Amino acid sequence: xxxEPNLSYIEKLADGDQAFKNxxxxxxxxxxxxxxxxxxENLSQRKLALAADGVHKLKHKISILGLESSYAKAEQFEEExxxxxxxxxxxxxxxxxxxxxxxxxxL
Numbered sequence: 001x002x003x004e005p006n007l008s009y010i011e012k013l014a015d016g017d018q019a020f021k022n023x024x025x026x027x028x029x030x031x032x033x034x035x036x037x038x039x040x041e042n043l044s045q046r047k048l049a050l051a052a053d054g055v056h057k058l059k060h061k062i063s064i065l066g067l068e069s070s071y072a073k074a075e076q077f078e079e080e081x082x083x084x085x086x087x088x089x090x091x092x093x094x095x096x097x098x099x100x101x102x103x104x105x106x107l
Contacts, residue, residue, distance in 0.1 A: 002094065005065035005102040028061055029103045035061070036096050043086070052081035055092065062095060065102065070095040 007021075014021035039054030055078040062071045074095065077088035 002098065003067055003069055005067055005099055007106070008066050009064055024064075025103065025106050028064065029106070032058075032061055032100060032103055036100070043089075048081045048084050048086075052078045055081060058096070061099065065099055067095065067099070070098075 007025075010021055010024050013024065035054060035057050039051055039058065042048075042050040042054055055074055059071055059074045059078070062074055073088060073091055077092045080086065080088050
């Protein structure tokens with residue numbers, strides 16, 4: 001079963017401040033597609049070290065959205081990319097899609 005994103009961490013940070021919560025979500029909504037596009041571009045050009053750097057950046061958003069097991073898989077995939085291996089790509093793309101769908105519904 002695929003884990004689902006949640007707002008628990010963001011709500012904890014916001015501590016009841018809806019404006020702050022909305023700003024955090026807006027930042028994620030703006031940055032996520034850009035970071036995903038950069039990751040995919042580097043991957044398509046076989047720049048795997050740069051793709052790994054992209055995964056590293058995306059891990060922060062994975063964590064913020066409460067995807068604990070996906071975070072662990074992203075760590076593993078980042079390391080795979082650094083070893084010029086893309087075995088974890090399909091699972092990572094599912095995580096990215098799940099995150100984007102969730103964020104799109106939040107705002």
